[in-house]
Amino acid sequence: xxxxxxxxxxxxxxxxxxxxxxxxxxxxxxxxxxxxxxxxxxxxxxxxxxxxxxxxxxxxxxxxxxxxxxxxxxxxxxxxxxxxxxxxxxxxxxxxxxxxxxxxxxxxxxxxxxxxxxxxxxxxxxxxxxxxxxxxxxxxxxxxxxxxxxxxxxxx
Amino acid sequence: xxxxxxxxxxxxxxxxxxxxxxxxxxxxxxxxxxxxxxxxxxxxxxxxxxxxxxxxxxxxxxxxxxxxxxxxxxxxxxxxxxxxxxxxxxxxxxxxxxxxxxxxxxxxxxxxxxxxxxxxxxxxxxxxxxxxxxxxxxxxxxxxxxxxxxxxxxxxxxxxxxxxxxxxxxxxxxxxxxxxxxxxxxxxxxxxxxxxxxxxxxxxxxxxxxxxxxxxxxxxxxxxxxxxxxxxxxxxxxxxxxxxxxxxxxxxxxxxxxxxxxxxxxxxxxxxxxxxxxxxxxx
Numbered sequence: 001x002x003x004x005x006x007x008x009x010x011x012x013x014x015x016x017x018x019x020x021x022x023x024x025x026x027x028x029x030x031x032x033x034x035x036x037x038x039x040x041x042x043x044x045x046x047x048x049x050x051x052x053x054x055x056x057x058x059x060x061x062x063x064x065x066x067x068x069x070x071x072x073x074x075x076x077x078x079x080x081x082x083x084x085x086x087x088x089x090x091x092x093x094x095x096x097x098x099x100x101x102x103x104x105x106x107x108x109x110x111x112x113x114x115x116x117x118x119x120x121x122x123x124x125x126x127x128x129x130x131x132x133x134x135x136x137x138x139x140x141x142x143x144x145x146x147x148x149x150x151x152x153x154x155x156x
Numbered sequence: 157x158x159x160x161x162x163x164x165x166x167x168x169x170x171x172x173x174x175x176x177x178x179x180x181x182x183x184x185x186x187x188x189x190x191x192x193x194x195x196x197x198x199x200x201x202x203x204x205x206x207x208x209x210x211x212x213x214x215x216x217x218x219x220x221x222x223x224x225x226x227x228x229x230x231x232x233x234x235x236x237x238x239x240x241x242x243x244x245x246x247x248x249x250x251x252x253x254x255x256x257x258x259x260x261x262x263x264x265x266x267x268x269x270x271x272x273x274x275x276x277x278x279x280x281x282x283x284x285x286x287x288x289x290x291x292x293x294x295x296x297x298x299x300x301x302x303x304x305x306x307x308x309x310x311x312x313x314x315x316x317x318x319x320x321x322x323x324x325x326x327x328x329x330x331x332x333x334x335x336x337x338x339x340x341x342x343x344x345x346x347x348x349x350x351x352x353x354x355x356x357x358x359x360x361x362x363x364x365x366x367x368x369x370x371x372x373x374x375x376x377x378x379x380x381x382x383x384x385x386x387x388x389x390x391x392x393x394x395x396x397x398x399x400x401x402x403x404x405x406x407x408x409x410x411x412x413x414x415x416x417x418x419x420x421x422x423x424x425x426x427x428x429x430x431x432x433x434x435x436x437x438x439x
Binding site: 001017018019021040041042043045048051054055056057059060061062064065067109113128130131132 | 159160162163164166187190191194195198207209211235258259260261262264265349
């Protein structure tokens with residue numbers, strides 16, 4: 001089946017099997033391996049990408065459902081070579097990651113969230129990231145990173 | 157069947173979608189947000205040869221109020237429900253339940269029609285629809301449109317009155333009264349993205365009560381004895397509230413499963429009702 005998707009601003013047309021997951025499409029067809037695959041059944045949030053600006057689990061979506069959609073992956077966050085998105089910068093500064101496996105998913109969940117809620121409370125941040133699992137940090141520094149990004153107006 | 161033989165079709169209109177369903181009957185299955193379907197497919201179930209993608213059909217996106225009905229299209233996502241000004245005014249009970257479904261990522265894709273079609277007894281938008289006495293709109297090419305009361309729509313876990321050639325197109329209900337007291341509650345194993353062990357949609361006005369429980373029976377159910385006592389009570393003191401809440405014990409019919417035992421669910425049904433009543437009545 002033919003599918004055309006705009007990923008990080010570039011149009012890609014591919015002939016794919018209908019069963020192909022969006023996560024596998026991004027990783028294997030397009031080589032965008034920044035999107036990670038964890039539980040593969042819609043619980044861990046590692047595979048989160050933006051579809052038309054909204055955070056979505058790419059492991060629970062068929063690639064062919066994305067025909068005509070705009071997808072943003074973690075690779076699309078950085079404005080230019082060598083620069084980090086303000087939220088990524090805050091994650092680095094506040095030590096919001098250890099192994100980093102879950103980080104792309106957290107970033108992609110939080111970017112649209114901060115755009116919609118520029119000044120979230122701690123409880124609101126914890127609720128916003130409840131669909132993402134991190135097994136290293138205990139979440140403390142992730143919450144701090146989001147607060148730091150919000151304080152610096154990093155929602156963008 | 158093998159997953160490699162699966163086909164996804166993306167009709168551009170409702171008419172075209174209905175044609176796929178009519179022509180292929182049981183071999184075709186509607187696919188909306190895929191948040192339930194994909195999990196079942198990966199578990200080796202729901203191996204439908206043809207998936208009819210309906211998520212973006214324009215005919216299923218409506219959210220409007222006219223002639224006493226609030227109508228919500230089947231492909232409206234939980235995310236749209238919980239952000240909607242119309243829902244905040246006319247069905248805050250439903251909006252509150254939409255906020256409790258899964259995670260933000262699920263809310264962006266999962267749809268109201270999908271929650272009905274999956275027909276889980278633990279589907280979070282269903283108790284509010286029972287409490288609102290909503291009607292489910294079904295469309296087919298041969299039979300046109302019919303509206304089924306939500307209580308008659310479900311036959312059991314995963315089973316509904318939808319025929320294979322029909323598509324759930326919308327849900328409609330009368331708006332909640334402006335001064336009405338209402339409460340949505342959900343008890344899960346943890347605060348976020350948990351499947352309900354017991355859920356409760358409660359509506360109260362003078363002389364009027366609706367009590368609908370989720371996850372404590374083969375389908376969502378209404379506690380009609382509790383409703384009768386609540387609508388007849390002249391004053392609510394703590395003793396009255398407690399005795400009415402205790403009646404829920406006999407009105408629910410839960411099973412034991414991986415999430416909770418039947419006895420625990422019965423107790424929690426009473427506890428949620430008591431807690432909800434005490435909160436909305438301030439006793």
